[in-house]
Amino acid sequence: MTATTETFVRWFSDVGMGDVATVGGKNASLGEMIQHLGSSGVRVPDGFAVTADAFRLAMRESGLDARVHELLDTLDPRDVAALRTRGEQLRLAIGAARLPEVLERAIIEAYRGLGDDVSVAVRSSATAEDLPEASFAGQQETFLNVRGEAALLEACRRSYASLFTDRAISYRALHGFDHSAVALSVGVQRMVRSDLGASGVMFTLDTETGFRAVVLINAAYGLGENIVQGTVTPDEFYVFKPTLETGHKPIIRRQLGTKELRMVYGSGGKQTRNVRVDEAERRRFSVTNEDVLQLARWGIAIEQHYTAERGLDTPMDIEWAKDGETGKLFIVQARPETVQARRTRGVLETYHLRERGPVLVRGQSVGTKIASGTVRVMRRLEDLTSFKPGEVLVAERTDPDWEPVMKQAAAVVTDQGGRTCHAAIVSRELGVPAIVGTEDGTSTLHDGQQVTISCAAGDVGLVYEGLLPFDVESVDVGDIPRPRTQVMMNVADPSEAFSLAALPNDGVGLVREEFIINHAIGVHPLALVRFDELEDEEARARIEARTSGWPDKAEYFVDRLAEGVGMIAAAFYPKDVIVRLSDFKTNEYANLLGGRMFEPHEENPMLGFRGASRYYDERFRDGFALECRALTRVRDEFGLTNVKVMVPFCRTPEEGRLVRDELARYGLQQGENGLELYVMCEIPSNVVQASAFAEVFDGFSIGSNDLTQLVLGVDRDSEVVAHLFDERDPAVKAMVSEAIRAAHEAHRKIGICGQAPSDYPEFARFLVEQGIDSVSLNPDSVLRTTQIILEAERDLSGGA
DSSP states (O other): OOHHHHHHEEEGGGOOGGGHHHHHHHHHHHHHHHHHTGGGTOOOOOEEEEOHHHHHHHHHHHTHHHHHHHHHTTOOTTOHHHHHHHHHHHHHHHHHSOOOHHHHHHHHHHHHHHOSSOEEEEEEEETTOSBTTBOOTTSSOEEEEEESHHHHHHHHHHHHHGGGSHHHHHHHHHHTOOGGGOOEEEEEEEOOOTTSSEEEEEESSOTTTOOTTEEEEEEEEBOTHHHHHTSSOOEEEEEEHHHHTTTOOOEEEEEOOOOOEEEEEOOTTOSEEEEEOOHHHHTSOSSOHHHHHHHHHHHHHHHHHHHHHHTSOOOEEEEEEEOTTTOOEEEEEEEEOOTGGGSOTTEEEEEEESSOOOEEEEEEEESSOEEEEEEEEEOSGGGGGGOOTTOEEEESOOOGGGHHHHTTOSEEEESSOOTTSHHHHHHHHHTOOEEEOOSSHHHHOOTTOEEEEEOOSSSEEEEEESOOOEEEEEEEGGGOOOOSSEEEEEEOOGGGHHHHTTSSOSOEEEEEHHHHIIIIIOBOHHHHHTGGGOOOHHHHHHHHHHTTTOSSHHHHHHHHHHHHHHHHHHHHTTSOEEEEOOOOOHHHHHTSBTGGGTOOOOSOGGGSSOTHHHHTSTTTHHHHHHHHHHHHIIIIISOOTTEEEEEOSOOSHHHHHHHHHHHHHTTOOTTGGGOOEEEEEOSHHHHHTHHHHHTTOSEEEEOHHHHHHHHHTOOTTOTTTGGGOOTTSHHHHHHHHHHHHHHHHTTOEEEEOSSHHHHOHHHHHHHHHHTOSEEEEOGGGHHHHHHHHHHHHHHHTTTO
16 A cells, blocks of 8 residues: 555544544554454454544645535524535535545555455544544444445445534534534445344443443344344343353343344345345344343453543443454444443432323333423424424424434434434433433324423333422432431332442342332243243233243243342342242232232132231242242352342241242252342241341341231221321330340341331431431432431430
8 A cells, every 4th residue: 555545534443532533433453452452352343444534635635614604603593404515515515526536546546455346334523523522423424235345435425514513513513523624534344244134333331321330232134234223122221240251141131133134235226225124033122141241241342442542431332343244243344332421420410390281101210310391203304494493392203304304302202213223322422311212102192282290210211191290309319428327228129220329328128029020021930930821821821922932941040030120230230139929918919910810719818928928828839939049140140149048027037947948949048159048027926036036037027017917917008097107106116225235136137128217217216226227218319318327326425
């Protein structure tokens, strides 16, 4: 390659992050990985960059650099009509201008160096893009399956023109970049045959909360543009970094996407086309568990390299592809993540609805905010000029041409897409709440309708009817001192765990398996174990639909429960996470799919076949085995040994021993690998015989709800006597006080996970005075009750 040619073309293997001004962030990053991460096994397809000097030469010789100033220097980017007109004029002019001959020769020479008429991806790489301070991701065009010299030169011209798309012009104006100061490099990279395999996007953090200890991976069949464009809802995986690095296999969440379309190589002059994915393939994950773990390892390696190079924590946004011919994985792009990197660390902003209305639409939430406004359904690009600032943008999907309007939206709702689609990425960056993948947003919502968009309740986003009131609270959690009494949390919903972990806490005092079983599984465990015996045809059909993709139906229960518990345990790792075994009553179990066949009818389920009595009983033992297998997976396969196990409603010490033996049958051996067993202290016998229970269990957790009912003989659900239910009653407080005294006398830890300290400040103060070891609170009361505990501790120590 001649010196002149090297001015215009650089091989990826010869560039790195010091060459951003020459080849742009995207190409520099590819070279950086080839040079420094190949030894770690990270595979990056070969290719070359057409430099920024080449772009400047082309613009100068064609006279188009002056045209840029003429059209854009006086442009108001908020004027959507003018933006479209001037951008189109520039793009047409650049597309019609032939590249200088010396540049064409350099590009063709390099292309021939890749092989004989190879298929390449052509990607633009702006010299100001992919920096942590400003992401230009998706602002310029990508062309896939470009084959032949003439097609490559055309793709380069179109890449140059894409520097002046409406959304790119608007984006630069928003972020204060001078249009003439930004040049474009073009990346030419050998194609990976992911049209025959799969592809996707990977972030080395949770995109919604900024939680750093996970890798988030999206995957779908075919070329990757469908995920970025939001044309499909991809499969989604979370991998926990700390225990992946210790040799475990912590895929703590797997969510099956719909993946209706596969982008493949085109024919007849078209570079790509979409084909339908058959039903059987849609019901399977598009990549294997081993693929997911390998990608996560590479993501960590890339993140660690960039963090070391910059001397600053650098989470990454990475695109990957799996070759369907060879089965090999490749990294095709990597850039620093920009949205969470700009957030103020230590400041917690929370949104709360004051009231709720009818739910109109639901989908995947993007961000954690709430917004309200008037619906505007947009079906075509031409409709954008009618959009008014502050409206809720509702569309089938968005693409980069929609960005000038998205900047003015109160919220965004789309039918299609996942967390890494265009609508999600741009909304996240703009700080606009979005709900993607609703499937029916454009058909359910209508122009002029007033709605509230809530992304504040985990990964399910909800569109409510009406303009609902909400509050925003901002707290600097770094300023809150820690009390001597441990302040833990009661956590039910795994999708909220990453955001809740940002609250000041000492771990989780109660994980309710019932929530996970109800919401993520919905099927009675014995209906899965003994599916062939199930007589209810309607239940059989619904279970078949739910367990599609799981040949072993019992494994569906194990997978879903393990992933739910795993998400919570990972969020709070390495702090203790105490998981209470299932505590459904018979009527509640019967309401699960297929449950009526396996549950007896009881007049008083509250005092019947529940808690510990079920686990060793032959009538439920096979169902309990699935719980045990799930918890064993969390601790052994995921490596989350911070999970402790708690037994509810255990009437006698002997019953505790039977349950302990049952747990051991499935690898949950007390004392092994740090496993501790706790017992709920919620029956008067647990207090009266505390010393005997202490011989079986490592600690106690007071369940003040049931303990109050059983001490006072009150059914709190009865309208007639519910007014007598009060955890502050002297009899209840006497039992609590005695439980704390007896536990400490037996050298056992004791906490509380019931409702009382969350609801009543005076009860929290009473617990501190009694010397309780830990208080587990509902998340919304953590900050308030922590202050009460601190005051009580100061008073006990004489104000010191």
